Amino acid sequence: MRALRFLIENKNTVFFTLLVALVLSLYLLVYLFSHTPRPPYPEELKYIAIDEKGHEVSRALPNLNEHQDDEEIFLSVVIPSYNETGRILLMLTDAISFLKEKYGSRWEIVIVDDGSTDNTTQYCLKICKEQFKLNYEQFRIIKFSQNRGKGGAVRQGFLHIRGKYGLFADADGASKFSDVEKLIDATSKIETSSTDLKTTKPAVAIGSRAHMVNTEAVIKRSMIRNCLMYGFHTLVFIFGIRSIKDTQCGFKLFNRAAILKIFPYLHTEGWIFDVEILILAIRKRIQIEEIPISWHEVDGSKMALAIDSIKMAKDLVIIRMAYLLGIYRDNKKC
Ligand SMILES: Nc1nc2c(ncn2[C@@H]2O[C@H](COP(=O)(O)OP(=O)(O)O)[C@@H](O)[C@H]2O)c(=O)[nH]1
Ligand SMILES: [Mg+2]
Incomplete structure (x- = not known):
């Protein structure tokens, strides 16, 4: 009775104490689940390639800032790869034939082997040498000794x-692959829309499958995958990316100015990293164009549907809350 009277008499203080306790516990919870990318091991700061004599070589990776000569390499393609010996050949064949025809030798491919256990690195080196006969500077592999996740691989590649x-x-x-041209056109348009002639305006163009939602390619996917897709879209909508319809397409283009503003600040190494990239771009007022592209379902997905979907939902909430509470900051490299 006395306790109840005390609560009523001090209701403002009680309410305030409860509120502080709630905010503190929320902060602690988000902090505990927040993510810092693991620093690269020394061997992950090197790339492996095949030299002119056909030998395997390992050299220090260049830093993104070092290369300002746009004429040298026009397009870099980063391919996160985890146990991809069964699927990557088709992708590389499509990509390399387009790149050679369109950009001559002004391109590079950077494969990030994310701790594969199926010899993805050796397999890629072999096809680079025997099948594609590539100049060694054009085909580089970063090999992780331990799996980091798709986001960690893309981040390390882009840096x-x-x-x-x-x-x-x-x-x-x-x-x-040839749809990359549409993305390049979109980013160049953003760049040329700038009135500042001295610096390049950061620009992002992302492939989108939103136009395909009612087409066979999506309908043919398993019911469970489609249900999860709709659930995920709803969650992304609630947690704040409303201007973009397809956040998850694995085909996204950035100009160097945008890469420098986004990737050093990216915390997430798992599947949900695309959403953090977009959140960072939106926070930094970088223009994003969503471009419809051709896409088809390919078997052999590395996603464990149930577990990875739960992780993605959790990580999505954590990203949004961590920015809200100041645990993740968009001006602090991580
Ligand atoms: N770096 C890295 N890449 C991964 C991992 N799992 C999948 N990937 C890559 O992410 C890309 C998309 O994977 P996929 O399994 O096709 O996923 P889905 O298309 O979303 O079903 C592929 O290039 C995979 O090799 C991982 O743990 N680490
Ligand atoms: Mg896939």
């Missing part, structure tokens, strides 16, 4: 490319 534009593309070849 060490030489191109004017950087594209990340899935190893399964689900997107038609």
